[in-house]
């Protein structure tokens with residue numbers, strides 16, 4: 016009896032291990048250090064992010080979460096002050112060796128904390144990326160715009176005012192417009208940086224449902240200041256604190272107290288941060 | 289399986305430089321060349337002007353005579369004297385008066401257009417200001433000669449109307465529209481949320497402008513003013529016509545003066561190329577060039593200083 020149970024357990028364990036091995040690695044980050052001038056914002060970050068998972072990143076303000084995201088998208092080309100060291104493999108490719116960074120950026124959708132409605136109409140905001148890709152056909156564009164706006168839970172509110180300026184929408188609507196725009200890229204990787212700051216709770220819940228569905232099509236990195244949001248959505252979670260990645264782990268495990276560093280539990284339970 | 293395929297395809301994209309990539313690089317190169325050629329032209333002009341004035345600068349240039357003497361007598365055959373003190377005084381007095389007029393006028397107009405006027409009024413005013421900015425300077429000079437001149441003689445009961453006052457007013461009116469236009473752009477660039485945040489604190493309209501909008505637009509407003517100063521220094525035709533063109537250190541605004549630029553414009557055509565007089569005029573050119581440079585540099589430093597605060 017005991018033997019068979021043990022056997023079953025061993026078997027199950029090796030099963031989970033083998034499925035973990037089969038999971039495709041989307042991002043492999045090693046010894047990543049991001050600094051502004053002399054000051055390091057994050058140092059020596061190491062972990063992997065798998066395809067079709069939602070990877071949560073939690074941590075207090077100034078922990079370096081946004082700096083981490085910027086490094087993934089090579090945003091340092093806009094900020095001469097920002098320096099990135101270490102290796103980032105995207106689909107196994109070192110992103111610092113790519114001949115065409117624009118091809119990489121166009122595969123990564125980014126949603127910033129504060130919505131950025133570009134100074135054009137709602138329709139044009141969402142059609143911009145497809146147009147940059149060379150799609151000119153009106154019917155295809157219409158279809159993409161509608162699908163992306165529906166997925167970002169904005170369609171019903173803007174379907175009658177697609178031709179009004181995107182920057183005239185309310186904050187929460189603009190954030191959903193930003194998400195729709197990111198989706199119009201048909202990204203492999205979707206990065207959300209504290210997206211719910213400017214969004215009301217009901218809409219937040221609706222977007223969360225959408226993210227759960229999107230997971231089947233893309234990899235999602237979700238930086239959030241709401242630890243419960245990470246719990247609801249993330250398969251695995253990393254905890255950042257003062258420029259270091261304290262630990263990464265299975266989200267449920269972390270929230271159930273199976274942590275390597277007690278600071279993680281302290282943060283999750285709201286004892287600081 | 290399909291993901292492996294797309295992944296391979298994706299990886300290929302990262303190595304393929306598309307047409308867009310090459311266009312991007314091409315634009316970068318074109319922009320770089322335009323930027324560099326602007327610098328080359330400026331340096332080239334400076335070198336040319338310096339070369340032309342060099343003979344005088346190295347042979348008979350006397351600092352104390354050039355800047356210290358009020359006698360500009362280049363045509364004196366026995367002992368020509370090249371003192372530009374009076375010319376500097378002429379340019380400075382006219383520009384100073386012009387700014388005294390143009391700064392309050394242009395800032396006031398800009399604040400009215402940007403902060404108070406609405407709808408149609410605003411549109412009409414903007415078009416009008418731009419129209420005024422497009423009036424050629426010789427027209428302004430003409431107004432100085434034919435309208436302002438008799439008006440000043442009449443009102444102030446003075447013998448001549450082509451004076452510092454006349455040129456200062458003309459130059460001030462001339463510089464005001466372009467200054468207004470730039471100042472208005474600076475005010476419009478201040479985001480509305482600043483105004484809303486200040487209004488929410490109970491600030492009056494003027495308090496909102498004075499405490500938040502003007503400080504936020506400081507750089508642009510300063511730029512507008514310095515552009516006006518530069519315009520005053522560089523303006524030639526209108527001051528030539530409205531100052532009376534008499535070498536004189538003015539004792540009051542009712543005196544005639546002569547400006548640096550007007551001197552070059554009026555005399556260069558009559559001098560023999562390479563003669564001493566010709567070289568002196570180019571030396572004045574170098575001087576004007578340096579002054580403009582210093583004004584721009586000061587502006588740049590001030591703007592940087594404001595940014596760092």
Ligand SMILES: Nc1ncnc2c1ncn2[C@@H]1O[C@H](COP(=O)(O)OP(=O)(O)O)[C@@H](O)[C@H]1O
Nearest residue numbers: 051056075076077078079080081082083094096
């Ligand atoms: N553009 C920047 N220039 C200089 N320092 C920066 C810049 N962006 C962020 N930092 C600094 O880097 C650290 C990490 O910031 P950030 O990545 O924004 O953290 P988080 O997103 O976790 O709040 C902070 O100390 C912040 O002050």
Ligand SMILES: [Mg+2]
Nearest residue numbers: 080081082208
């Ligand atoms: Mg952040």
